[in-house]
Amino acid sequence: EAQVTQNPRYLITVTGKKLTVTCSQNMNHEYMSWYRQDPGLGLRQIYYSMNVEVTDKGDVPEGYKVSRKEKRNFPLILESPSPNQTSLYFCASSLGYLVRADEQFFGPGTRLTVL
Amino acid sequence: AQKITQTQPGMFVQEKEAVTLDCTYDTSDQSYGLFWYKQPSSGEMIFLIYQGSYDEQNATEGRYSLNFQKARKSANLVISASQLGDSAMYFCAMREGRDDKIIFGKGTRLHILP
Numbered sequence: 001e002a003q004v005t006q007n008p009r010y011l012i013t014v015t016g017k018k019l020t021v022t023c024s025q026n027m028n029h030e031y032m033s034w035y036r037q038d039p040g041l042g043l044r045q046i047y048y049s050m051n052v053e054v055t056d057k058g059d060v061p062e063g064y065k066v067s068r069k070e071k072r073n074f075p076l077i078l079e080s081p082s083p084n085q086t087s088l089y090f091c092a093s094s095l096g097y098l099v100r101a102d103e104q105f106f107g108p109g110t111r112l113t114v115l
Numbered sequence: 116a117q118k119i120t121q122t123q124p125g126m127f128v129q130e131k132e133a134v135t136l137d138c139t140y141d142t143s144d145q146s147y148g149l150f151w152y153k154q155p156s157s158g159e160m161i162f163l164i165y166q167g168s169y170d171e172q173n174a175t176e177g178r179y180s181l182n183f184q185k186a187r188k189s190a191n192l193v194i195s196a197s198q199l200g201d202s203a204m205y206f207c208a209m210r211e212g213r214d215d216k217i218i219f220g221k222g223t224r225l226h227i228l229p
Contacts, residue, residue: 033217042206042221050215058216090160102148102210104217106160 002027006091006107013081014115021076021110023091030096032074033058033104034066036087043090049074050096081114088112118142119207119220127226128197135182136192136223138207144168146212149190151181154204154222163205166190202227 004025013019025032033048035058045058049068063085065077074093078085088111092104120139128134140149151163166174166181174181182191194201207220 031215035219040221043208043219045217045219048215048217056214056216059218088158092160103162103165104150104152104160105162109158 002105004091004093004105004107006089006110008110009108010111012113012115015082016080019078019081019112021078021089021091021112023074023076023107024072025074025093025105026072027093027105028071029093029105030071031094031102031104032068033092034064034074034076035090035092036060036085037090037109038087046076046089081112083114086112086114117220118218119209121205121207121220121223123223124221125224125226127228129228130199131196134194134197134201134225136194136205136207136225138190138192138220140188140190140207140209142188142209142211144211144213148210149181149183150208150210151179151190151192152206152208153201154206155200156203160206164192197227199227199229201225 007022034046035043037043044060046064047066049055091107094102094104118141147168149166153161164174164176164179164181166183173183178195180193204222204224206222210217
């Protein structure tokens with residue numbers, strides 16, 4: 001089954017404790033992306049990657065790191081989480097086309113609470 | 116300035132009526148793509164429809180159509196014959212050719228009334 005998986009689905013942590021949210025896709029997609037969703041703000045892109053070893057900042061990259069060592073995986077790393085990073089996080093992937101329909105497949109989301 | 120503007124935070128519509136959800140965008144790129152996604156209360160993101168900047172015809176997918184007015188930079192989603200299951204949050208999004216970022220609007224919460 002074609003899917004994007006994220007782990008963990010729920011996480012409560014404390015300020016400053018490093019954490020990683022994993023994201024994996026099995027569709028051989030080139031484009032992968034991380035978003036955070038906050039009430040009233042919609043989804044905001046944190047980082048995206050067009051291919052292995054290629055990552056770019058989205059609109060809200062501060063406080064986050066990513067890596068793309070393999071095509072299928074795109075982990076999100078919070079080196080020193082703070083309470084303002086409490087949010088719902090989505091990973092997504094797509095083929096990478098621009099001028100053709102290029103649906104993004106979303107993971108189920110990770111709800112992160114930083115105390 | 117916001118690149119994607121959804122001016123309707125919430126809408127209430129009677130079942131079986133048609134619904135138009137507004138979306139305006141701002142870009143100087145010639146090449147871009149516009150998307151609509153649905154997020155039901157369960158939280159998953161569901162792709163609905165796509166419109167490319169070079170597409171001459173408005174996109175349609177079943178009950179969904181996209182009213183694309185390039186000169187006005189608008190990409191409104193039209194849902195025909197609304198159903199109770201259409202109650203959800205709807206997001207408009209754009210991907211620009213210059214940098215491949217994807218920008219989402221803040222969303223419109225649609226309530227379908229029986």
